[in-house]
Amino acid sequence: MKKILIIEDDISIAELQKDYLEINQFQADIETQGEEGLRKALEHPYDLVILDLMLPGKDGFEICKQIRSKKDIPILMVSAKKEDIDKIRGLGLGADDYITKPFSPSELVARVKAHISRFERLTSMDESKAHHIVIGELNIDRVSRRVFVNQEEKLLTTKEFDLLCLLAQNPERVFSKDEIFEKIWGWDSIGDIATVAVHIRKIREKIERDPSNPKYIETLWGSGYRLKI
Numbered sequence: 001m002k003k004i005l006i007i008e009d010d011i012s013i014a015e016l017q018k019d020y021l022e023i024n025q026f027q028a029d030i031e032t033q034g035e036e037g038l039r040k041a042l043e044h045p046y047d048l049v050i051l052d053l054m055l056p057g058k059d060g061f062e063i064c065k066q067i068r069s070k071k072d073i074p075i076l077m078v079s080a081k082k083e084d085i086d087k088i089r090g091l092g093l094g095a096d097d098y099i100t101k102p103f104s105p106s107e108l109v110a111r112v113k114a115h116i117s118r119f120e121r122l123t124s125m126d127e128s129k130a131h132h133i134v135i136g137e138l139n140i141d142r143v144s145r146r147v148f149v150n151q152e153e154k155l156l157t158t159k160e161f162d163l164l165c166l167l168a169q170n171p172e173r174v175f176s177k178d179e180i181f182e183k184i185w186g187w188d189s190i191g192d193i194a195t196v197a198v199h200i201r202k203i204r205e206k207i208e209r210d211p212s213n214p215k216y217i218e219t220l221w222g223s224g225y226r227l228k229i
Helices: 011-023 034-043 060-070 084-092 105-123 158-168 177-184 194-207
Strands: 003-007 027-031 048-052 075-079 097-100 132-135 138-141 146-149 152-154 217-220 224-227
Touching: 003 011, 003 034, 011 027, 011 105, 027 034, 034 060, 048 060, 048 105, 060 075, 060 084, 075 084, 075 105, 084 097, 084 194, 097 105, 132 158, 138 158, 146 194, 158 177, 158 194, 158 224, 177 194, 177 224, 194 217
Parallel strands: 003 027, 003 048, 048 075, 075 097
Antiparallel strands: 132 138, 138 146, 146 152, 217 224
16 A cells, blocks of 8 residues: 655644545555654655645755655645746655645646656566666666766756656656656656756756756757757
8 A cells, every 4th residue: 555644734734635545545644843753854764745835843845855865756746836036946846746735635646646646667677677777977776766977966846856766767868848757757747847947957956067058968059859869
């Protein structure tokens, strides 16, 4: 049974989410405090975190950032804030999706199922394919989902790793922003293709010696991105 952590300070909303998840054969735990929610997320083997943005003690942005620095699990951010800047910031920090209150519990369950399924699909490796992708000083270990540049490990979020792998497995192929968004996020996700540029920038900051003059990920204006070899 898949385990979900709900970090939500409105207990009535949290209990409604928990009820619908359990009806759909998930095990769900609730935490109403930011600090305690972060501790549970880091110390226990959850399959997905439902994370409210506005929390006492520590907000959802900071919690998302800290989870991403330590663990590779799907994060579904929930908020009453509808501004695009909040969505882009949340996705840029590593959230896999962003859903705005009010929403139907059945929609939440559908998104949980979709993200767990996509995560399992992306992390299941085909043994007939190479476990490592090596391009110059860049070494991508697809099994352990770790990235090294000149033997120094770089910590990437789930989506950053998936995006980098997509480009690295298809070197010299140009992917449009629409293609990348569809393959990595799926069109059923909240957000837009602006998050693609955010993730490309963050990947460059981690793997490039000079992000403003990238060696690996090239921008082709009006077309998209490709990984050079």
